[in-house]
Amino acid sequence: MEISNIQIEKVNHQIETLVAADSFYGKKLKDAGLMHINNQDEFEKLPFSEKKDLREAYPLDLMTAPEKDIVRIHSSSGTTGLPVIIPYTAKDVDDWAIMFKRCYEMAGITNMDRIQITPGYGLWTAGIGFQNGAEKLGAMVIPMGPGNTDKQLQMMMDMKSTVLCSTSSYALLLAEEIEKRGIKEHIHLKKGVIGSERWGEAMRKRISSELGIELYDIYGLTEIYGPGIGINCKFDTGMHYWDDYIYIEIIDPVTLKPVPDGEMGEVVITTLVKEGAPLIRYRTHDLSCIIPGECPCGSKYPRLGTIMGRTDDMMKIKGVNVFPSQIEEILKEFPVLSSEYQIRISHLDGKDTMRIYVETNGSVDFAELSKQIAERVKSRIGFTPLVKVVEVGVLPRSEKKTKRVIDERYE
Ligand code: ZN
Numbered sequence: 001m002e003i004s005n006i007q008i009e010k011v012n013h014q015i016e017t018l019v020a021a022d023s024f025y026g027k028k029l030k031d032a033g034l035m036h037i038n039n040q041d042e043f044e045k046l047p048f049s050e051k052k053d054l055r056e057a058y059p060l061d062l063m064t065a066p067e068k069d070i071v072r073i074h075s076s077s078g079t080t081g082l083p084v085i086i087p088y089t090a091k092d093v094d095d096w097a098i099m100f101k102r103c104y105e106m107a108g109i110t111n112m113d114r115i116q117i118t119p120g121y122g123l124w125t126a127g128i129g130f131q132n133g134a135e136k137l138g139a140m141v142i143p144m145g146p147g148n149t150d151k152q153l154q155m156m157m158d159m160k161s162t163v164l165c166s167t168s169s170y171a172l173l174l175a176e177e178i179e180k181r182g183i184k185e186h187i188h189l190k191k192g193v194i195g196s197e198r199w200g201e202a203m204r205k206r207i208s209s210e211l212g213i214e215l216y217d218i219y220g221l222t223e224i225y226g227p228g229i230g231i232n233c234k235f236d237t238g239m240h241y242w243d244d245y246i247y248i249e250i251i252d253p254v255t256l257k258p259v260p261d262g263e264m265g266e267v268v269i270t271t272l273v274k275e276g277a278p279l280i281r282y283r284t285h286d287l288s289c290i291i292p293g294e295c296p297c298g299s300k301y302p303r304l305g306t307i308m309g310r311t312d313d314m315m316k317i318k319g320v321n322v323f324p325s326q327i328e329e330i331l332k333e334f335p336v337l338s339s340e341y342q343i344r345i346s347h348l349d350g351k352d353t354m355r356i357y358v359e360t361n362g363s364v365d366f367a368e369l370s371k372q373i374a375e376r377v378k379s380r381i382g383f384t385p386l387v388k389v390v391e392v393g394v395l396p397r398s399e400k401k402t403k404r405v406i407d408e409r410y411e
């Protein structure tokens with residue numbers, strides 16, 4: 001997606017404040033002599049920023065606005081090392097609420113809805129993001145936070161909550177409890193706004209049918225405000241994102257060059273109006289694509305595809321970048337296959353090879369099926385894998401998440 005002139009103007013303003021604040025990124029720009037951009041090419045010369053840079057700025061070196069203007073910090077829940085601290089000005093907090101309000105509106109939620117919020121409140125951005133957006137919308141908030149399922153369900157019934165904000169796993173747990181307790185007729189939910197995890201189509205269908213609600217995926221990350229920077233509409237053709245607040249590019253994670261719209265790669269985000277901690281070309285390591293064309297809903301906001309995983313999962317086979325989720329998507333198109341599969345990457349005779357093991361029952365021609373799958377991978381991704389079809393039950397199964405991709409090149 002080309003950067004527009006308005007966006008370029010906003011990026012230049014972000015650059016000015018970063019340089020003036022002498023932050024890590026401001027210094028980087030100054031050293032590189034890149035303090036003003038005029039077009040796409042020049043934008044693409046700006047250095048990336050990474051989570052590592054943000055960690056090194058701990059505790060408050062990301063602060064770009066004067067301290068008197070900072071009203072709050074949030075922190076990302078890093079599993080390793082130092083957390084990332086993001087300072088917000090009052091305008092940042094308000095901008096985030098405006099974006100989140102748009103998300104609710106995109107999902108058809110109004111000020112007559114009653115929104116039950118189950119993500120956590122505190123240092124991280126989840127609960128409070130859902131809350132501020134809902135208040136901006138003028139809806140009634142039921143700020144539950146996570147856990148305490150008994151109370152959660154009681155309030156859901158008594159308050160007649162119409163919208164559930166939750167992670168996918170907690171939504172599933174609630175759906176199962178409602179079923180188990182036989183209280184479905186007392187539940188008034190119509191919509192679910194689900195954030196922060198990658199979740200499969202099967203889980204989505206289960207939550208949606210068990211709760212009888214429409215589901216909306218919300219996108220966001222603490223480094224860029226928090227959840228609320230994008231959401232799918234009812235046509236479910238990707239997540240609309242707010243391009244007056246952020247600019248999104250998709251890059252090849254190896255060459256770091258932008259890829260054309262429609263092609264899969266790493267999501268890189270530039271904030272356009274952030275004050276507390278602006279970020280230029282921030283590498284999210286999330287994997288997705290820009291969806292080309294217009295959405296049937298008529299919205300002019302561009303669309304980001306479903307997050308397909310992390311770029312860390314990427315493999316390079318015969319010079320082509322491949323993500324396990326791409327193979328998974330293709331296998332799903334063959335209804336005769338079971339849901340089990342295994343992908344093995346090896347290095348044989350100086351070449352990388354991918355073998356895909358799939359399962360089916362005995363009623364189909366294994367050789368023919370293997371040929372069809374290999375051809376589809378070739379036409380879709382650009383290289384031919386070796387496909388081995390086996391009987392259902394042959395591939396390993398375990399209680400824990402089965403390891404489906406085995407890279408023998410590094411073993
Ligand atoms: Zn739409």
